[in-house]
Amino acid sequence: MGRFFINTKFICSICGNVDSAYVGYKNGQPYCRRCIMFRGQEASNNYVITEKADYQLAYKLSDDQKRLSAKLLRNYLKGIDSLVHAVCGSGKTEICLEVIAHCINNGLRVGFAVPRKDVVLELTYHFKNIFKNNKVIAVYGGNSNRLEGDLIVLTTHQLYRYNQYFDLLIMDEIDAFPYRGNTILEAFFYRSIKKNFVLMTATPTPKLIKQFKQPSRDILELYSRFHQHPLPVPNIICGNLLYLNYKLVSETSRLLRQFKPILIFVPTIDLSKKVYRFLSIFFSHGNYINSKSEQRQMIIKRFRSKKYRYLVTTAVLERGVTIRDLQVIVYLSDHSIYDAHSLIQIAGRVGRKKDAPGGEVIFLAKHKNQETQRAIKEINAANQKL
Numbered sequence: 001m002g003r004f005f006i007n008t009k010f011i012c013s014i015c016g017n018v019d020s021a022y023v024g025y026k027n028g029q030p031y032c033r034r035c036i037m038f039r040g041q042e043a044s045n046n047y048v049i050t051e052k053a054d055y056q057l058a059y060k061l062s063d064d065q066k067r068l069s070a071k072l073l074r075n076y077l078k079g080i081d082s083l084v085h086a087v088c089g090s091g092k093t094e095i096c097l098e099v100i101a102h103c104i105n106n107g108l109r110v111g112f113a114v115p116r117k118d119v120v121l122e123l124t125y126h127f128k129n130i131f132k133n134n135k136v137i138a139v140y141g142g143n144s145n146r147l148e149g150d151l152i153v154l155t156t157h158q159l160y161r162y163n164q165y166f167d168l169l170i171m172d173e174i175d176a177f178p179y180r181g182n183t184i185l186e187a188f189f190y191r192s193i194k195k196n197f198v199l200m201t202a203t204p205t206p207k208l209i210k211q212f213k214q215p216s217r218d219i220l221e222l223y224s225r226f227h228q229h230p231l232p233v234p235n236i237i238c239g240n241l242l243y244l245n246y247k248l249v250s251e252t253s254r255l256l257r258q259f260k261p262i263l264i265f266v267p268t269i270d271l272s273k274k275v276y277r278f279l280s281i282f283f284s285h286g287n288y289i290n291s292k293s294e295q296r297q298m299i300i301k302r303f304r305s306k307k308y309r310y311l312v313t314t315a316v317l318e319r320g321v322t323i324r325d326l327q328v329i330v331y332l333s334d335h336s337i338y339d340a341h342s343l344i345q346i347a348g349r350v351g352r353k354k355d356a357p358g359g360e361v362i363f364l365a366k367h368k369n370q371e372t373q374r375a376i377k378e379i380n381a382a383n384q385k386l
Contacts, residue, residue, distance in 0.1 A: 014160055015187040035184050038160040047148035051133045053104035055097055062226045065091050069098045075218050076168060076196055083212045084200040086222035087231055087382050088348020092200045096170050104134060104150050108167035111152045113159060115179040119320035124153045159188035169193050172200040173319055175341050203341040223385040229357035230383040232350045234376055236363045244364045248331060249282055251362055256283060260327045262310040265346055267335035269314055275331060276312040288312040318345050324353045333363035333372050343375035
């Protein structure tokens with residue numbers, strides 16, 4: 001991929017960098033040091049879709065989902081980019097199926113991007129069960145041998161491989177790490193779009209909402225979960241560390257006696273190990289998981305199959321997890337790593353199944369800080385709009 005000069009000023013054709021502090025020279029030629037680690041094979045543009053998308057769901061969409069699904073397709077046909085502002089568990093993925101199928105059936109290229117590999121794997125499995133006739137591929141770090149298919153599910157880091165490629169690019173979890181605030185990944189996103197895009201989030205920023213208030217863009221709002229039950233409102237328990245440790249044990253014990261699977265969120269990798277060791281004194285059949293855990297997918301699989309009754313986890317399971325009857329405890333929810341957006345996402349792990357729409361979210365904190373209170377305020381506000 002080449003670089004070029006405009007009026008002797010270097011502009012990176014991949015990430016758009018113009019800062020000379022990030023420009024190096026080799027054999028007299030400039031190169032961008034800001035995105036130099038993103039090099040590799042790019043999509044060929046030669047792939048041809050041969051199968052029609054005859055997708056099927058095992059359940060019916062809600063009236064609100066049907067309304068937004070039709071609106072997304074209308075917007076795409078009119079060349080309008082869409083922002084889907086929908087609460088956790090509203091079924092944002094299902095809202096996109098109609099416009100995805102339209103594009104596949106017309107030989108157009110579709111991508112579905114998310115910031116994290118774990119969610120790519122979840123979505124790929126989900127889409128393969130829906131679009132059974134089509135080639136659904138996953139592209140992420142360490143898995144980029146195949147770059148083209150009928151539907152490409154990929155991490156945002158891999159978007160650099162697709163230069164003006166996607167007729168439709170859908171991106172979920174735009175507020176999630178590592179995409180949020182990353183100008184390089186944002187540049188990859190816009191560089192990969194050939195026609196239109198859809199952004200999806202449960203927690204849009206005022207800046208993002210402002211960007212979509214123009215004729216060529218549209219905001220679609222959905223405040224109800226697909227099963228029409230309210231979002232779980234967290235219960236905050238405050239006290240010193242000794243009291244919080246006592247409540248962690250007592251609340252875990254209470255939920256386990258109800259035969260409920262539990263995710264216990266902690267703010268750091270070190271705490272994931274320490275809290276698990278502490279809880280393992282009292283409770284068997286548990287484990288911990290973080291970004292450095294080996295066999296992460298195997299641990300999650302064992303949790304899904306109820307071989308583990310509880311998991312201590314960092315933010316790696318903040319998104320993309322749907323488990324029946326799941327309960328959530330956030331240990332030290334007032335830690336600086338948690339903002340209102342992440343706490344809302346964590347709370348949204350609960351009650352995502354139609355046959356188990358309820359559940360508990362417990363915040364264990366030294367004090368009620370601004371972010372925990374804002375998270376609860378926004379959840380209550382969303383529930384009032386049901």
